[in-house]
Amino acid sequence: AQSVSQHNHHVILSEAASLELGCNYSYGGTVNLFWYVQYPGQHLQLLLKYFSGDPLVKGIKGFEAEFIKSKFSFNLRKPSVQWSDTAEYFCAVNRISGNTPLVFGKGTRLSVIA
Amino acid sequence: DAGITQSPRHKVTETGTPVTLRCHQTENHRYMYWYRQDPGHGLRLIHYSYGVKDTDKGEVSDGYSVSRSKTEDFLLTLESATSSQTSVYFCAISDSRGDYEQYFGPGTRLTVT
Numbered sequence: 754a755q756s757v758s759q760h761n762h763h764v765i766l767s768e769a770a771s772l773e774l775g776c777n778y779s780y781g782g783t784v785n786l787f788w789y790v791q792y793p794g795q796h797l798q799l800l801l802k803y804f805s806g807d808p809l810v811k812g813i814k815g816f817e818a819e820f821i822k823s824k825f826s827f828n829l830r831k832p833s834v835q836w837s838d839t840a841e842y843f844c845a846v847n848r849i850s851g852n853t854p855l856v857f858g859k860g861t862r863l864s865v866i867a
Numbered sequence: 868d869a870g871i872t873q874s875p876r877h878k879v880t881e882t883g884t885p886v887t888l889r890c891h892q893t894e895n896h897r898y899m900y901w902y903r904q905d906p907g908h909g910l911r912l913i914h915y916s917y918g919v920k921d922t923d924k925g926e927v928s929d930g931y932s933v934s935r936s937k938t939e940d941f942l943l944t945l946e947s948a949t950s951s952q953t954s955v956y957f958c959a960i961s962d963s964r965g966d967y968e969q970y971f972g973p974g975t976r977l978t979v980t
Contacts, residue, residue: 759909785967796957797910797971843909847967854900854925855959855969859909 755780757844759858766865772831774861776844779825786827787845787855788818797843803827804849814838839865870894871972873958879978886945888975890958892938898961899941900969901925901933903954910957916941948979 760775778784788800801812808820818829827844841862845855870893880886890899900915902925912925914933922933930952932944945952958972 787968789971796973799968799970802968845910854912854915855910856912857902857910859907 755856757846757856757858759844759861761861763862766834768867769833772834774829774842776827777825778846783849784846788829789843791841834865836865873972873975877976880948881980883947886948888943888956890941892960896960896962900959901943902957905954950979953979
């Protein structure tokens with residue numbers, strides 16, 4: 754069965770610090786990869802996704818992620834965080850075979866302090 | 868935002884009572900999903916649907932049933948609610964036209980006392 758691991762449960766950063774959130778998945782086949790963000794009290798919104806092509810994908814709000822197939826990783830990065838980035842971040846994966854349900858990591862809570 | 872609504876948005880119910888949550892979409896997407904979100908567990912799939920009257924179980928389906936009689940509606944039923952089903956429930960939709968990207972509804976916060 755597929756699984757997704759997010760290594761950091763809670764990350765605290767100061768404004769303007771750089772961010773990297775780890776995500777590893779376990780599945781030997783071809784996958785789609787996603788990062789979702791959930792702001793306090795809100796529903797999940799898509800930050801970015803990787804289906805194929807350039808392994809460095811850019812998303813909304815200055816976020817990017819790099820797919821490293823050999824490491825089964827899809828880490829999320831942002832060069833300079835803002836207070837408004839305080840949220841919970843979820844990595845998710847599904848198999849490329851038509852539509853299959855997403856498998857989510859347990860999430861990483863990001864707190865950005867002034 | 869995708870046209871997804873969930874009702875009710877908040878509900879408090881007693882142990883042993885049946886509860887039905889509704890997800891309604893206006894996007895005509897083929898696939899619909901129910902997840903539950905709990906601290907420390909992320910989102911876990913309860914059931915999903917790949918068409919009208921076509922459903923399948925997810926990771927945490929025990930104690931839940933679903934029905935989809937129309938493309939736009941996907942119902943989640945707790946036959947006899949238990950305190951362990953206190954959670955936030957999210958509906959999601961996807962379709963091949965959107966590369967199967969999942970769009971999420973606003974969520975339903977359910978408390979079972």
